[in-house]
Amino acid sequence: MMKILNLINGQLVAPVSDTYIDNYNPSTGTIYSLIPDSDERDVENAVAAAKNAFPAWRDMPKEKRSAILIKLSDLIQRDLDKLALAESIDNGKPLWLSKSVDIPRAVSNIHFYATASLHLHDEAYSMGTVAMNYTMRTPLGIAGCISPWNLPLYLFTWKIAPALASGNCVIAKPSEITPMTAFHLAELSIEAGMPAGVLNIIHGYGHKVGAAIVSHKDIPAISFTGGTKTGEDIARVAAPMFKKISLELGGKNPNIIFADCDFEKAVQTTVRSSFSNQGEICLCGSRIFVERSIYEKFKTAFVEEVKKLKVGNPLNDENWIGAIVSKPHMEKILSYVQLAKQEGGTVICGGQQLHPEGEHANGYYIAPTVIEGLTYDCRTNQEEIFGPVVTLMPFDTEEQVLKYANSTTYGLAASVWTQHLTRAHRVVANLQSGIVWINTWLLRDLRTPFGGVKNSGVGREGGFEALKFFTEEKNVCIKL
Numbered sequence: 001m002m003k004i005l006n007l008i009n010g011q012l013v014a015p016v017s018d019t020y021i022d023n024y025n026p027s028t029g030t031i032y033s034l035i036p037d038s039d040e041r042d043v044e045n046a047v048a049a050a051k052n053a054f055p056a057w058r059d060m061p062k063e064k065r066s067a068i069l070i071k072l073s074d075l076i077q078r079d080l081d082k083l084a085l086a087e088s089i090d091n092g093k094p095l096w097l098s099k100s101v102d103i104p105r106a107v108s109n110i111h112f113y114a115t116a117s118l119h120l121h122d123e124a125y126s127m128g129t130v131a132m133n134y135t136m137r138t139p140l141g142i143a144g145c146i147s148p149w150n151l152p153l154y155l156f157t158w159k160i161a162p163a164l165a166s167g168n169c170v171i172a173k174p175s176e177i178t179p180m181t182a183f184h185l186a187e188l189s190i191e192a193g194m195p196a197g198v199l200n201i202i203h204g205y206g207h208k209v210g211a212a213i214v215s216h217k218d219i220p221a222i223s224f225t226g227g228t229k230t231g232e233d234i235a236r237v238a239a240p241m242f243k244k245i246s247l248e249l250g251g252k253n254p255n256i257i258f259a260d261c262d263f264e265k266a267v268q269t270t271v272r273s274s275f276s277n278q279g280e281i282c283l284c285g286s287r288i289f290v291e292r293s294i295y296e297k298f299k300t301a302f303v304e305e306v307k308k309l310k311v312g313n314p315l316n317d318e319n320w321i322g323a324i325v326s327k328p329h330m331e332k333i334l335s336y337v338q339l340a341k342q343e344g345g346t347v348i349c350g351g352q353q354l355h356p357e358g359e360h361a362n363g364y365y366i367a368p369t370v371i372e373g374l375t376y377d378c379r380t381n382q383e384e385i386f387g388p389v390v391t392l393m394p395f396d397t398e399e400q401v402l403k404y405a406n407s408t409t410y411g412l413a414a415s416v417w418t419q420h421l422t423r424a425h426r427v428v429a430n431l432q433s434g435i436v437w438i439n440t441w442l443l444r445d446l447r448t449p450f451g452g453v454k455n456s457g458v459g460r461e462g463g464f465e466a467l468k469f470f471t472e473e474k475n476v477c478i479k480l
C-alpha cells in the first residue's frame with residue numbers, strides 16, 4: 001500500500017518511528033494509503049533543518065524567493081487534475097469542486113503571496129530636524145503551520161505561502177485525515193527548487209506532531225486553523241511561551257433573510273452556502289433566519305431545491321454532494337440530527353445516512369438535512385455541527401434576529417439578504433462577526449482580512465495581515 005512520506009531537509013523520508021496510520025477513502029470506507037505516525041523526533045529533525053536553512057532564505061533577495069514560489073504555484077497548476085483527484089479521494093469532496101475551487105485556490109494563494117511580499121515595505125517616521133525613525137520588518141525564523149481537513153490544500157497553502165514569502169522557514173502539519181495533497185506539494189516543492197530545510201512537512205496526529213510543534217521552544221509563531229477546542233489547547237501551551245499565535249477556529253454562521261431580498265438569488269445562494277463541500281466549510285451558514293412574512297414561501301422553495309441535490313460518488317460530476325470526511329465525523333453529524341429531534345425539531349428533509357450503490361455503499365454519505373421548529377438557543381442552534389445540516393427559523397424584527405444571530409459563542413461569518421441599503425448597513429454594524437456578506441456568499445478578495453471574533457479565533461489572515469503576522473517590527477531611531 002502506498003506510503004506517504006515526510007518532507008524534512010529537502011528529502012522525502014519515513015517517520016523515525018517507522019509506524020503508520022491508516023488513511024481512509026471516505027467515499028468507499030476503505031483504507032487506501034498509509035500516513036506517517038510521526039512524533040517529536042521528526043519535528044526535532046525538521047527544526048534542525050529549518051534552523052540551518054533560515055539565514056540563507058532570509059537573506060535571499062525577495063525577488064528570488066518570489067520566483068521559487070511562483071514556480072511552485074505553476075507546478076500546482078500543471079498538476080491540477082492529479083491534485084484535484086487526490087483531494088477528492090482523500091476528503092470525499094466532489095471532483096468538480098476540487099477542480100474548480102480547491103486546487104485553483106491553492107495556485108492563487110501561493111501566487112498571491114509570492115507577489116504580495118514584493119510590495120511589503122518598511123516605514124519611516126520623520127521627527128523633523130530632531131531625528132528619523134525607520135521601522136523594518138524581519139521574518140520570525142521558523143513558523144509552525146497547522147491545518148484542518150475540510151479544505152486541505154487550499155488552507156495548507158493559505159498558511160505556508162505568506163510564511164515562506166516573508167522569509168521564514170516552515171514546519172507544517174496537514175490534517176492526518178487528509179494528508180495526500182500536502183504530500184504531493186512536498187514533491188512539487190523539491191521540483192520547484194525550494195532550498196532544503198525551508199519547507200518541512202510532518203504528517204501525523206495532532207496530539208503528537210501538532211503538540212510537538214506548538215511546544216517547541218525554537219518555533220516562535222503558530223498559525224492554526226481548526227476547531228475551537230484545539231485552538232484553546234494550543235493557546236494554553238503557546239501563550240505562556242509568548243509565541244505569536246493566529247487562530248482560525250469554528251463557526252455557527254447565521255444567514256439573515258429579509259422579506260425584501262431578491263428571493264430567487266437568496267434561495268439559490270443559501271442552498272450553496274448551506275451544503276457546499278457537504279457543509280464542511282467554516283464559512284457555511286448553518287442557521288437560516290427568515291423574516292416571518294416570507295418564511296413559508298422561502299421554506300417551500302428552499303426545500304424543493306435541496307431535494308434536487310444529488311449525493312454520491314465524489315468522482316461522478318452528476319453528484320453535487322460527496323462523502324463526509326470520516327466515519328467519526330459522520331456519526332457526530334447524525335448524532336446532532338437525533339439531538340435536534342429530542343430538542344423538538346422537525347426534520348423537513350434528509351436526516352439520514354445514505355448508502356449509494358456498489359462500492360460506495362459503505363461510504364460516509366448524509367442526505368442534505370433541513371430542520372425547523374427549534375429555539376434559537378437550543379444546543380443544535382448553538383454548537384458547530386460542520387456538516388450538511390441547517391436549521392430554519394422565522395423572525396419578526398431586526399432587533400430579534402440580531403439577538404438570535406449573536407447568541408452563539410462564535411462569530412466567524414454571516415450573510416444578510418435585503419435590498420434595503422440602510423437596513424443592510426444597520427444590521428451589519430450590529431452583527432458580531434469577522435466576515436459579513438451582503439446579498440452573496442463566499443465572494444473572496446485575497447487582500448481582505450479574514451478571521452473571526454469571539455470563540456471563532458484570534459487575529460486575521462489574508463492580504464498584508466498574514467505577512468505582518470509572520471514578521472516582526474523593529475523601530476530604529478537616528479538622532480540627527
Ligand code: NAD
Pocket residue numbers: 146147148149150151155173174175176204205206207209210211214225226227228230231233234248249250251281282384386412452456457
Ligand atoms: P481539529 O482542531 O481537530 O484539527 C486541526 C488540526 O490541528 C489538525 O491538523 C490536527 O491534527 C491538529 N491538532 C489536533 N490537536 C492538536 C494539538 N493538541 N496541538 C496541535 N495540533 C493539533 O480540526 P478539524 O476537525 O481538522 O477541522 C474542523 C474545524 O476547523 C471546524 O471547527 C472548522 O470550523 C474549523 N475551521 C476553521 C476555519 C477558519 O478559517 N476559521 C477554516 C476551516 C476549518
